[in-house]
Amino acid sequence: MTGSSVKCGPADIRDGEIRSQRDPAVETGDAHVVFIGRIRSPWRERSECPKNMRQAREKSAGDCSLEIDEAWRPGLAGLAAGDYLHILYWMHQARRDIVLQRPRHRETPAGVFSLRSPVRPNPVAMALVRITSVDPTAGIIGIDATDALDQTPLVDLKPYLPAIDHPSDR
């Protein structure tokens, strides 16, 4: 790895970035998550991944789905094609200790909580997807697009509810 590499190992940091006093990756943690399944996508390497969901919708060829583990499949009852769903997933390859970040598309650094970067104290990503099909028995939900690597672990699925998920004054 060279000094100018864009792939950050723990020793790498870009100009203007700030590391936290803490690195959750090496701590025991305050609570634990279980993976309920995984995202299936055409993206096998980080370099192939769309940068965000807008780009994912342009690139996706309808080959994206969620595979839910057997123990959780009864929890799919009530989901239907056409519904919007928030998915929460675990960015298992991301480091967790950079609080002030300078993404490649930005001139100046910004706080992690004002960014949707996968690098965050708890690498939980969130995306709003549209369901294209549901097979509760097989535990497969077809979705319109994803920017996530194939096999990314899933943490939760939540229905989109306009009354609470849309800004009240817009």
Add this chain to the structure above:
Amino acid sequence: MTGSSVKCGPADIRDGEIRSQRDPAVETGDAHVVFIGRIRSPWRERSECPKNMRQAREKSAGDCSLEIDEAWRPGLAGLAAGDYLHILYWMHQARRDIVLQRPRHRETPAGVFSLRSPVRPNPVAMALVRITSVDPTAGIIGIDATDALDQTPLVDLKPYLPAIDHPSDR
């Protein structure tokens, strides 16, 4: 605790509900989260909590905020009053093993992934709030409302981005 109690201990379950083969509460887990701070609210008991964010907006008296731990405060740079923010928080009092649920307002049971119930395999709740003030040095963010218990642990803050957080066809 009586059989008709609405507070569920691990032995309690309502008619029509189904328990998963797995109980994440007693497993080691696949990954760990660290709490980055906590929610401050007027609600000291679960019975006082608003049922959802709509009710929270009606009940809240402007006394809701987020306290962010020192190590993560540089991550607040870029947030401003008036911005909308998704907050992810850990429902630490909720059980994790019921996949088919019958909330009190529903006649028939529904899958956990079609509900916003705090009872879920990973008890991460999500709410969209409006920032009313930001003090990055003290680590305090004023918010318009919350349905969460006082001292509920925070897992993440994410900016609301209409381009990806709003259904593309609505």
